[in-house]
Amino acid sequence: MDVRLTGAQALALRMTSLLLRPHPVARADGVAGVVEWFGAMQAQDVASGMWSLGVRLPGRTLDDVREALERREALRTWPMRGTVHLVPARDARWMLAVTGVRVLAGAAARRATLGLTEAEADRAADVLGAALAGGGRLTRAQCLAALNAAGIETAGQRGYHLLWYASQRGVTCIAPHVGTEQTFALLEEWVPDPRRPERDEALGILALRYFRSHGPTTVQDFARWTGLTVADARRGITVAGDALATVRVEGVPAVVDAALLDAPREPVDDLHVLPGFDEYLLGFKDRALMLDPAHQQAVIPGGNGVFQATVVRGGRVVGTWKRTIGKTRVTVAVTPLVPFRAADRKRAEAAFEAYGRFLGLPLRFTW
Numbered sequence: 416m417d418v419r420l421t422g423a424q425a426l427a428l429r430m431t432s433l434l435l436r437p438h439p440v441a442r443a444d445g446v447a448g449v450v451e452w453f454g455a456m457q458a459q460d461v462a463s464g465m466w467s468l469g470v471r472l473p474g475r476t477l478d479d480v481r482e483a484l485e486r487r488e489a490l491r492t493w494p495m496r497g498t499v500h501l502v503p504a505r506d507a508r509w510m511l512a513v514t515g516v517r518v519l520a521g522a523a524a525r526r527a528t529l530g531l532t533e534a535e536a537d538r539a540a541d542v543l544g545a546a547l548a549g550g551g552r553l554t555r556a557q558c559l560a561a562l563n564a565a566g567i568e569t570a571g572q573r574g575y576h577l578l579w580y581a582s583q584r585g586v587t588c589i590a591p592h593v594g595t596e597q598t599f600a601l602l603e604e605w606v607p608d609p610r611r612p613e614r615d616e617a618l619g620i621l622a623l624r625y626f627r628s629h630g631p632t633t634v635q636d637f638a639r640w641t642g643l644t645v646a647d648a649r650r651g652i653t654v655a656g657d658a659l660a661t662v663r664v665e666g667v668p669a670v671v672d673a674a675l676l677d678a679p680r681e682p683v684d685d686l687h688v689l690p691g692f693d694e695y696l697l698g699f700k701d702r703a704l705m706l707d708p709a710h711q712q713a714v715i716p717g718g719n720g721v722f723q724a725t726v727v728r729g730g731r732v733v734g735t736w737k738r739t740i741g742k743t744r745v746t747v748a749v750t751p752l753v754p755f756r757a758a759d760r761k762r763a764e765a766a767f768e769a770y771g772r773f774l775g776l777p778l779r780f781t782w
Contacts (some may be wrong), residue, residue, distance in 0.1 A: 420637050423715040424680035424702045425631050425664040426730040428671060431678055432630050433695055434471045436685055440674045441627075443471070446483035447503065455500040455510070457697045461592065463690035463724075464501055464510045469773040470689060480775055484591045487605065491589035492582050493518075495642040499589065506620075507602060508609040511585050513617045514641050522576075525626030526677060536639075539567050540581040540714050547587065547601045554596040559634045570629050579671075618647055619654030626652075630671035637670070639700045665726055684729045686759075688766045691722035696732075706732045726751075726763055734763070745774055748781045755782075 420428070430436050434443060434452065443452045448458060449471050451558050458464030484490070487504045493502055494507070495514035504508055524774040526536060547553060553561070558578060559569045569577065578599070581587045583621055590600040612620060625637050626747065638648040650668060652659055660673040689695050696702055696714070705727070706714060713735055714723050726734035733753045739746040747767050755763070764780060771778040 418660070418676060419666075420631065420662055420664045420669075421702055422665050422679065423608045423682045425662075425669070425746045426626075427683050428675050429629065429630055429678050429685050430679060430683055430685065430730050432626075432628050432672060433698075434626075434628070435687055435695070436683060440672075445472070446480055447490065450489040450501050451503045451506075451763055452624070453628040453694060454506075454621060455494055455502045456694055457498065457692045458501040461597075464491070466690040466770065466773065467693045468501075469770075470687065470693075473769065476772070478678075481591060490605065492602075492675060493579055495640070497579070501573035504606045505586060505608065505610045508585050509612055509617050510621075511583060511618065513621070514616065515583050517642055522580065522583075524562075525576060529571070529576055531573060531576065535567060536577060536580045539577040539770040540584055540586045542567065543578075543581045543599070544586050544601060547599065547604075550599050550600075551606055552590050552593070552598045554593065554598050556596070558599055568772060606768050615654050616649070618643075618651035620651075622648070622651030623655040623658050625674040625698075626655075626670045627672035627674075629694065630659075630675070631664055631669035632671075632699060633661050633667065633669055633701070636699050636701065640698055662773065682729060685727075686729075686766050688761045688763065688770055689725050691724045693722075693725075696722060696725070703772070705730060707752075713752055714752070728759070729761075733759075736767075740774070740776070743776070744779055745771060745776045746781065751782070754780065 431438050434441060440454060443449045446468055449468055456464065457468055465477055465480050469475060489501045490504045490508050491499050491501055493513065494502055494510040497518050502509055526533065542562055542565045543558055559574045562569050562577060587599045588602040588605055590598040591607060592598065592655055621641055622637065623639060634645060634648050638645045658673055659670050662669055662671055696705060710732055714725060714732060723731045723735040724737065726736060734749055734751045736747055736749045742763055749763065767778055
């Protein structure tokens, strides 16, 4: 079937894939369901990761999400691109093995810059493994203290690299925060019953999850998201089989969840307030469908990889926002990137009310 989509039609389907509008098949219930739907969700910023889940789980609160993570419905680690993601807990080990190979291979240059050897990094992983054995959880500071006590210097960026390396090797994972502090646990103890798909099956799972949650989009976007080679990306699509379909978006080949071929493609006018590090933008290399190039500097100031939280209307970024959390309320400062009428402000403030309920705090706005 030769399916050709305009950019607007593709955007409508993409917003459905991203669970930002009703999906004809997905019934992602709870944190585990949403994270498995995506396969991985960018989460280097904890608050951003929490709201990425909250916006897709209407009615749930921040405490609900935290409790789900304590139940190990998902965990944080560095499965690809050297960046922290939320992943299904039982899939963490194989995802690290499949997507982390090239990142680990490239880590030698970083170690040389930091004055570390591979032997030191391996010993650091062993030290952390011993310190965490028996079901323990240590804060980041306690992990660094254990390394220093073993004679492994952690000053500067060395400590971060060693913590990353231990998780990248599948020794540790990032456990939920205790208060405001990041904690680590042994992956094999935190998840004692991991899934263990063969490599081809794993590639197929990655392809299915990426395109069903981001499509329609390109093979190149999939390869970039996972860090796989284009050859491995294509192999994953082949393994996924009839669950995925090929379409054309403005003449460019793209892949989409086959279940969406009969979904409505009318332009959407939904309004969402999304965190900065959300798959909505970070899941793609080509963001032209969602972001006007004239607004890129406002959303990614300096192009340094730090994304501002966004106001999205009809699938397009129309503003940015920042929050300040106080003891009794949260203040949201909105910066429109296009003209906002009174009705637009009212819709945006209604969307932010859901964010306030998620945090359990009343809102105050500045425009």
